[in-house]
Amino acid sequence: MAGERNFPSPSAFLRKPNMASSMRSLFSDHGRYIEAFRRFLANSTEHQCMQNFIEEKLPGIIARIGDTKSEINILSIGGGAGEIDLQILSQVQAHYPGRHINNEVVEPNAEQIAKYKERVATVSDLKNIKFAWHQETSSEYQNRITEKKELQKWNFIHMIQMLYYVKDVPATLKFFHSLLDTMGKILIILVSGTSGWDKLWKKYGSRLPQNDLCLYVSSPDIIQILETLEIKYDCFDLLSTMDISDCFVEGNENGELLLDFLTETCHFSKTAPPDLKAEILEDLQRPGFSVKEREKILFHNHLSFIVVEA
């Protein structure tokens, strides 16, 4: 509504303290988090789904971002190991052949940055692209450039599967939107309101380990914030699945890591109270959470692609 600033407060998305036991957040063991994320990528169509979007929809979205610019400035927030970033860059290169691209990455995790740099070193077709990495969170970046008064404008900003880790989502969106150059766009990718994630978080969030590093946000939350901020956007939903069949094989290592990722709990199988574990394992097989297909249980990992305009 015009004039109203009725944001859901960040704490509205935070987990409530759970009474449970020895369960601890997956974020408390960084190595296990990265391994669980790797298993998630290997067992899901997450990156395939993003690749389809990048090939089919992104060319239209970026069609005018570089009009009249001698250099295209791209800012990646939470770029991870760069797999998706490089696909985006290749589309921008194809659309603006020979144009110089300045690609800056804001990523707090040193290992991810190291992997991103390795990847860049092995890809040959990156000429005309200048890379810079900033090992910091989006709010650290925001504070740093605000203090230095270096408010550079960007032609394309992307936030892919990372808004869960931002403390103040409305302030973050407002800030990065203010950095868009004329014709600039922001691409936000996160789980959709129809995903199994949304259902899992709503039903079990309060019984899983408390962790203020991760908010249970899905696309309807972001859309509500954008509407309150009166920022123009478009939203595309795409289906994606995650094969969670191994989660139902007792003692299966892959299944245990996937369950850790689903519940964001370190060693969920071994540390969760038996009733909670049984309920979650049962729900994960229900319609709304997953679908059974050829002996496999495929969790709804549906994604929303939100394109924000300057």
Ligand SMILES: C[S@@+](CC[C@H](N)C(=O)[O-])C[C@H]1O[C@@H](n2cnc3c(N)ncnc32)[C@H](O)[C@@H]1O
């Ligand atoms: C789920 S991964 C997604 C990586 C990549 N964008 C992709 O889709 O493959 C989330 C990434 O966000 C980074 N991250 C976590 N908190 C962040 C924050 N506050 N600001 C920026 N990046 C953050 C993590 O280190 C991680 O690399």
